[in-house]
Amino acid sequence: MGELALKSFSEYAPxxxxxxxxxxxxxxxxxxxxxxxxxxEKLKKEAVEDFRIDFEDGFGNRPDKEEDETAEFTAxxxxxxxxxxxxxxxxGIRIKTFSEELKRRAIRTLDIFLSTLLKETxxxxxxxxVVTLPKVTVPEHVTALVDIFKILEKKLKLPKxxxxxxxxIETTQSIFDSDGKANLISxxxxxxxxxxxxxxxxxxxxxxxxxxxxxQAMDSSVCDFARHMxxxxxxxxxVWLSDGATNVMPVGPHKGDNLTEDQKRENRDVVxxxxxxxxxxxxxxxxNAFYQGWDLHPAQLPVRYAAVYMFFLDGLEQxxxxxxxxxxxxxxxxxxxxxxxxxxxxxxxxxYFLRALNxxxxxxxxxxxxGLTLEEVRGKSFLKILENxxxx
Numbered sequence: 136m137g138e139l140a141l142k143s144f145s146e147y148a149p150x151x152x153x154x155x156x157x158x159x160x161x162x163x164x165x166x167x168x169x170x171x172x173x174x175x176e177k178l179k180k181e182a183v184e185d186f187r188i189d190f191e192d193g194f195g196n197r198p199d200k201e202e203d204e205t206a207e208f209t210a211x212x213x214x215x216x217x218x219x220x221x222x223x224x225x226x227g228i229r230i231k232t233f234s235e236e237l238k239r240r241a242i243r244t245l246d247i248f249l250s251t252l253l254k255e256t257x258x259x260x261x262x263x264x265v266v267t268l269p270k271v272t273v274p275e276h277v278t279a280l281v282d283i284f285k286i287l288e289k290k291l292k293l294p295k296x297x298x299x300x301x302x303x304i305e306t307t308q309s310i311f312d313s314d315g316k317a318n319l320i321s322x323x324x325x326x327x328x329x330x331x332x333x334x335x336x337x338x339x340x341x342x343x344x345x346x347x348x349x350x351q352a353m354d355s356s357v358c359d360f361a362r363h364m365x366x367x368x369x370x371x372x373x374v375w376l377s378d379g380a381t382n383v384m385p386v387g388p389h390k391g392d393n394l395t396e397d398q399k400r401e402n403r404d405v406v407x408x409x410x411x412x413x414x415x416x417x418x419x420x421x422x423n424a425f426y427q428g429w430d431l432h433p434a435q436l437p438v439r440y441a442a443v444y445m446f447f448l449d450g451l452e453q454x455x456x457x458x459x460x461x462x463x464x465x466x467x468x469x470x471x472x473x474x475x476x477x478x479x480x481x482x483x484x485x486x487y488f489l490r491a492l493n494x495x496x497x498x499x500x501x502x503x504x505x506g507l508t509l510e511e512v513r514g515k516s517f518l519k520i521l522e523n524x525x526x527x
Contacts, residue, residue, distance in 0.1 A: 137182030139433035143385070144178060147406045148437070157407040158414050158441060170444045177440045177495060182433075185225035188213075190244050191232065191269050193431075202240065206247040214255035222261050227301075229267035233276045242283055253291050265299045265331055270339065272308040274318075274325035281327055299329050301375075305336030306343045310364050319368035333369060334429070335362055337379035353381055353416035362423055378420040378428040385409035385434040410438050417442035426490055447496035450487070458484045458505045462524065482517040489515060 148154040151171045155162035188209050216222050231241040284298040312318040323330050341351040387402025461481045491497045511520045
């Protein structure tokens, strides 16, 4: 996937000028060149950070025999990848929903996959392995998967609590229950400590709101409402949040090696339009504090990193100045430019640098320019930093 992503990026953004044009950036700005180089470096080193083998919408409803065989085949491939250390740092599978029609199929696929995998690996799971449960509407969906985990752990001789899950928020029922009460925290609590993340499903959610297909989009105000409900309901729980994916693929209509100049130009225009659409979608997610999202095609990976790096690097200089002034005055409110900072803003700035460092947008050396140490940033508490600075 990294090779395919790099190939697409090299073909449709062969230099920083074409890159800037595709994303409507200033080609003369030093930052544009920095982001361009960082994207290439990231694609070469670690293009995929998190991956799911998809047995839901991406796989579709197929004959039982075919899904059985695919579950076994993919488990064997994962075992081989583990031996060769080729898996992404975070990994898992997405099973089908626990609807009345599909719940047995979902459980059977999970059983076959795990049984085959653990037999091949002698009981070892991939690092950070999770099972994604889509279209969760009631706490009983989550409780049922917890019960299945317990059965599988006993059957496969795994330590209790080994299997973890993440849920997908894709329907209006996920947001409010039948009594009109906020439902999200109930879904997480039903996981009994096993639910690690909640992912937003843009297109199923907008469909459940009766939005027509033409208007189903990542940046719809309908989606903003659902995402904000996720933020406020799950704040402080430690549950990771992830946004959905742009469903317009950056793939040219013309294939082959002997294309005319007009065909090449049309391919480039199609890819660049899809790239810019996704770039805007990712920027929208980031501005609403959703720092993770999913991609559906290797050619989308360059866009993900371009948007994330630009988002964090664009505000680096101002954020560094504000945080440095804050630290130097040790908790006294200060004015930098025309923006007034208080302690809550200081925590926000600290979170900004931590996320920028974790995603690779900035380096450890750039963190040190703020006057903070890496230990202080990773401590995640602005007040503790101030207290320690006062004591020293």
